[in-house]
Amino acid sequence: KNQVEQSPQSLIILEGKNCTLQCNYTVSPFSNLRWYKQDTGRGPVSLTIMTFSENTKSNGRYTATLDADTKQSSLHITASQLSDSASYICVVSETGGFKTIFGAGTRLFVKA
Amino acid sequence: NAGVTQTPKFRVLKTGQSMTLLCAQDMNHEYMYWYRQDPGMGLRLIHYSVGEGTTAKGEVPDGYNVSRLKKQNFLLGLESAAPSQTSVYFCASSYSTLGEGFGNEQFFGPGTRLTVL
Numbered sequence: 001k002n003q004v005e006q007s008p009q010s011l012i013i014l015e016g017k018n019c020t021l022q023c024n025y026t027v028s029p030f031s032n033l034r035w036y037k038q039d040t041g042r043g044p045v046s047l048t049i050m051t052f053s054e055n056t057k058s059n060g061r062y063t064a065t066l067d068a069d070t071k072q073s074s075l076h077i078t079a080s081q082l083s084d085s086a087s088y089i090c091v092v093s094e095t096g097g098f099k100t101i102f103g104a105g106t107r108l109f110v111k112a
Numbered sequence: 113n114a115g116v117t118q119t120p121k122f123r124v125l126k127t128g129q130s131m132t133l134l135c136a137q138d139m140n141h142e143y144m145y146w147y148r149q150d151p152g153m154g155l156r157l158i159h160y161s162v163g164e165g166t167t168a169k170g171e172v173p174d175g176y177n178v179s180r181l182k183k184q185n186f187l188l189g190l191e192s193a194a195p196s197q198t199s200v201y202f203c204a205s206s207y208s209t210l211g212e213g214f215g216n217e218q219f220f221g222p223g224t225r226l227t228v229l
Contacts, residue, residue: 004154031213031215032215034217041222041223042222042223043116043202043204043220043221043222043223044155044202044218044220045220046217046218049217089154089155093213093214093215094213094214094215095213095215096213097213097214098160098162098168098213098214099213099214100157100213100214100215100218101154102147102154102155102156103154104152104153104154105154
């Protein structure tokens with residue numbers, strides 16, 4: 001069964017610190033992996049997309065990595081800000097198919 | 113551009129009542145989706161549409177119906193609401209690329225919080 005698992009479930013960090021969120025998946029055949037940010041009370045918004053041939057991609061203070069061999073991805077947030085407090089959702093899509101699997105998300109709290 | 117909008121934002125129903133959730137997008141996207149989001153779970157696909165006049169079942173379609181009479185609108189109906197349908201409902205849309213299926217970026221609405229008593 002195709003699955004996407006994220007860890008940790010929740011995380012509390014101090015403003016200015018770095019953190020790394022993890023995503024493991026078993027989706028096959030793999031098309032791409034996206035990280036979405038979901039603010040409280042809002043819909044998810046795409047941060048990055050990783051395809052099979054990409055290892056690292058940055059979007060400002062967000063850096064995503066992908067290891068297609070081990071089927072793992074991470075999202076690293078540098079110099080966290082209060083506005084980074086949100087849920088971060090890992091989403092994996094199948095090649096050519098109408099199937100996209102959403103992880104349950106990691107809830108990040110950034111404290112002053 | 114408004115992007116993806118959803119109506120209403122909140123709703124409380126009694127068991128057995130019916131309602132329709134409206135989703136509209138102004139990005140000329142071919143694909144539209146309805147998801148539900150429950151605590152501790154990932155977004156689950158209820159129904160989707162790959163074009164005007166076409167709909168298909170997703171992962172959790174029971175108890176819901178949909179219609180896409182116009183390209184920009186996707187309606188989700190609950191014929192006889194049950195407490196198990198208490199959830200936050202998200203509509204999303206994406207453009208289509210041959211062979212990509214659902215792989216393109218999905219743009220989400222702000223959600224509808226539904227409580228069924």
